[in-house]
Amino acid sequence: MFTVNRRTLCAIALAAGVMALPAAAQAQAQLNVNTALTRDDPLYKGLERFRDRVAERSKNQLTIRIFPGSQLGKDEDVLEQARAGANVAVVVDGGRLAVFVKEFGVLSAPYLADGFQGVRKVVTSPLFETWVAKLRTTSGHQVLSFNWWQGDRHLITNKPVTVPADLAGIRMRTPGAPVWMETIRAMGATPTPMGWGEVYPAMQQKVIDAVEAQHPATVGSKLYEVAKHVTKTSHFNLITGIVTSAAWFDKLTPELQKILREESLAAGDYASKLTEDSLVGFEETMKKNGMTIAEVDKKPFIDATQGVYEKLGYSDLRAEVLKILK
Missing domain, CATH: 3.40.190.170 (Bacterial extracellular solute-binding protein, family 7)
Structure with missing residues (x-):
């Protein structure tokens, strides 16, 4: 309903x-x-x-x-x-x-x-x-x-992030579906569901501390005006x-x-x-508008989120999907 x-x-x-x-x-x-x-x-x-x-x-x-x-x-x-x-x-x-x-x-x-x-x-x-x-x-x-x-979706924050521990205490907007919420929680942040149209003012007013998004959405919503860092985790x-x-x-x-x-x-x-x-053009736009774009070691984030599949009952389905991908 x-x-x-x-x-x-x-x-x-x-x-x-x-x-x-x-x-x-x-x-x-x-x-x-x-x-x-x-x-x-x-x-x-x-x-x-x-x-x-x-x-x-x-x-x-x-x-x-x-x-x-x-x-x-x-x-x-x-x-x-x-x-x-x-x-x-x-x-x-x-x-x-x-x-x-x-x-x-x-x-x-x-x-x-x-x-x-x-x-x-x-x-x-x-x-x-x-x-x-x-x-x-x-x-x-x-x-x-x-x-x-x-x-790919990356982390948009106002402080540098290099490992999951850096996300402790961070309120991060993500869609409200369980798989998104559990992934962000596993990465160390506090998932905060809200509509995409609410993200910019929420960042501006510090209702949330961060968001995770793909480059086109980040640039399209001008999040470079309210955030300083992009960490390329490619988590989704x-x-x-x-x-x-x-x-x-x-x-x-x-x-x-x-x-x-x-x-x-x-x-x-x-x-x-x-x-x-x-994608390259979007990164250039973000850099011109003052954002720092960081490549990081993804392994700590991969390791932190692998339990999401078992927690949500997706382990067997993931195995089927991996067969298709191979």
């Missing part, structure tokens, strides 16, 4: 707009895609490609609208709207889907795979498709694709997907369903390549 606030009510009304149209007007279906990212993020450019290719291939029978900055609400709220059958989708990580199907949480576990090509093997595998089918049955969500790579390899309503998806023709999934996958690859190509 979720708390209904004014933003959520507005989002539901917007998402339900197409459903309220007369039958003749519904021939032109619409999907409203929500993302916490800004328009400058490489993944946003991938969403634009997704929108344009779907419109072209469907001859405008299916249109996509993009809502950056979480305009339709928090990820969890949009997932609830999708469960209710609304024509919404959200760019979301596996940790948030783990509340419905536990297996998705392993995608957000620490030090699982290296880089985009590694994790892509997992999210395009037959094993992953069994999770997708289970999600449809369990929660009524439809995964369109899950190959939207946002990069952030892979996300586009998830919508299974009930809404099932109302589309088989051809439109095919277009939606194919173009979502193609756009995910496109956006992920843009992310790969942009």
Whole structure:
């Protein structure tokens, strides 16, 4: 369940707009895609490609609208709207889907795979498709694709960090899913869940001391204005997907369903390549704005977080995933 606030009510009304149209007007279906990212993020450019290719291939029978900055609400709220059958989708990580199907949480576990090509093997595998089918049955969500790579996540702090012990007493923002929370706790910090849009003012007002994020999000939200150090721990390899309503998806023709999934996958690859190509430029931007970017020995962080898999019951699943990666 979720708390209904004014933003959520507005989002539901917007998402339900197409459903309220007369039958003749519904021939032109619409999907409203929500993302916490800004328009400058490489993944946003991938969403634009997704929108344009779907419109072209469907001859405008299916249109996509993009809502950056979480305009339709928090990820969890949009997932609830999708469960209710609304024509919404959200760019979301596996940790948030783990509340419905536990297996998705392993995608957000620490030090699982290296880089985009590694994790892509997992999210395009037959094993992953069994999770997708289970999600449809369990929660009524439809995964369109899950190959939207946002990069490695690093520590953003106001003091240098070289080993996990340096994080003692640090209040660090992270998403509220168990796998994220337990990883940050294992690294030595105190996990503090909050929406991404709240991070900048929380850092500014010292409600939190640190955040962990990928380079595009760090630059997109101008965290270099409220933090001084980036420690490249690469503790999460952030892979996300586009998830919508299974009930809404099932109302589309088989051809439109095919277009939606194919173009979502193609756009995910496109956006992920843009992310790969942009990382050096993001680091240059952060340095120009006064941030120190430190390479550290990752082994102490790897060692500190390995117990997360056993604690959350992911040991056997991790072994299956490692078989795919090899």
